[in-house]
Structure formats: C-alpha cells, structure tokens
Amino acid sequence: MKKRLVFTLALALAVIALKISIPTVSAGDNVTYTLPFLGIHTNSVVYCFATNMSADNVTVGVSIMSNSISSTDTSQEIAMLGGMKIFARTTDMITFTGATATLGSAVADFAAYTGTDSGTIYGANITFLGSYNGVTTAIVTSALSTIFGPQTNTNMSLSNGHPTVPISCLTIGLACYQGTTSPKRNLVGYTCMDSINTNIKPYSY
Numbered sequence: 001m002k003k004r005l006v007f008t009l010a011l012a013l014a015v016i017a018l019k020i021s022i023p024t025v026s027a028g029d030n031v032t033y034t035l036p037f038l039g040i041h042t043n044s045v046v047y048c049f050a051t052n053m054s055a056d057n058v059t060v061g062v063s064i065m066s067n068s069i070s071s072t073d074t075s076q077e078i079a080m081l082g083g084m085k086i087f088a089r090t091t092d093m094i095t096f097t098g099a100t101a102t103l104g105s106a107v108a109d110f111a112a113y114t115g116t117d118s119g120t121i122y123g124a125n126i127t128f129l130g131s132y133n134g135v136t137t138a139i140v141t142s143a144l145s146t147i148f149g150p151q152t153n154t155n156m157s158l159s160n161g162h163p164t165v166p167i168s169c170l171t172i173g174l175a176c177y178q179g180t181t182s183p184k185r186n187l188v189g190y191t192c193m194d195s196i197n198t199n200i201k202p203y204s205y
Contacts, residue, residue, distance in 0.1 A: 029056065029130040030195040031172045034065065037189065038096050040120040043180055046096040046187060048126065051173040052086045055165045056130040058172070059085055060094065062101045064113045065123035078127055082106025086128070094126065101126075126174070132166045168194040 038046055052058055061078035084106040086092045095102045099111035101124070114122045165171055169192035176187035 029132040031128040041118040048176040051091040054167040054171040056132040058128040079108035
C-alpha cells in the first residue's frame with residue numbers, strides 16, 4: 001500500500017513538474033527546406049515546385065548553407081525573392097540556375113557567396129514566411145507523459161466557420177527535379193523544419 005502511495009505521489013510530482021517547465025507554445029509561421037546539393041554548372045539547374053496547401057499566403061527567401069570551392073564566407077542572411085508570393089492553395093516553381101534563384105519575375109543572386117566557377121556545389125535553404133498566428137500548441141499532461149514524454153494538443157482558430165490551416169512541413173510541399181534531360185532527375189535528400197513542430201526558428205540554423 002505504501003509503495004502504491006509513493007508511486008502515486010511521484011507520478012503527481014512528475015506531472016506538475018512537466019506542467020511548470022513546459023509552457024504553452026504559440027506557433028509561428030515559418031517553414032524551411034534544406035537542399036544540400038545544388039550546382040553552378042548550367043546542367044545542374046534545379047526546378048522546385050512548391051505547393052501552398054495552407055490558408056495563408058507566403059513569401060519566399062533563400063539563404064546559402066555551404067560552398068565547395070569559393071573561399072568567401074557563406075551567408076545565413078535570407079535573400080527575399082522580390083516580394084513575390086505563393087498564394088494560399090496554389091503551386092509555383094522556384095528555379096535554381098547557376099548562382100541565382102528565381103520565382104516568377106523575382107531573382108535572388110548569391111554569386112558573392114558561391115562564386116561562379118562551374119564546378120562549384122553548394123547547399124541552400126528555401127524559407128517560406130507567412131503571417132498566420134492562429135494555432136496554439138498546448139502541452140497535455142497525463143500519466144502517459146512519464147512514459148512517452150510530453151504530448152501536445154493543437155488548436156486552430158476558425159474563419160467563416162472553417163478551420164484555418166497554418167503553414168508547416170505538412171502544408172507546404174516541395175518537389176525538386178535536377179538537370180536538363182527529359183525526364184529530369186528526382187532530387188532527393190532535402191529536409192524540412194517548421195516553427196510549429198519545433199521551437200527553433202528556421203532562420204536560426
């Protein structure tokens with residue numbers, strides 16, 4: 001009986017500690033895809049189709065992650081693609097050619113960080129930024145928390161009676177293809193991080 005009482009008290013203290021140490025998180029609205037392998041050579045052109053399945057318009061920016069040849073410093077600053085937006089529930093194409101990224105009529109030039117040698121390879125981040133802030137992720141505490149860790153419960157606000165959909169890795173899809181051949185090569189190895197499912201903002205890698 002005493003063992004059961006001690007276990008119950010320990011469990012209650014653990015739940016209280018979790019509740020105190022992990023506050024409710026107001027989710028931001030940022031999604032970043034990391035592309036680890038891009039090339040300056042004209043045959044290495046990459047076409048990325050971005051689908052915005054959220055209820056929020058997004059602006060797009062690119063930052064450089066790595067560079068194989070140039071001795072200049074890489075840039076973590078986001079070069080915005082000229083105010084162009086990918087509207088809610090639409091698809092648009094972002095093209096990487098040489099040391100530039102293009103979305104519609106907007107061009108981001110990062111030759112200063114990659115150089116222009118045709119043999120250069122580099123990595124980049126594509127960041128999607130929105131204004132949505134209607135989702136709240138709350139920590140759910142229960143006896144299972146001590147076994148499986150903190151659980152979360154996500155609530156989204158309503159617009160005209162329908163749930164609004166924030167941008168995240170689940171609602172911003174990306175499919176990238178490389179090369180000038182037909183069919184083009186399917187680019188693999190890119191990853192996604194968003195500010196709803198992590199406390200680390202995508203632009204602070």
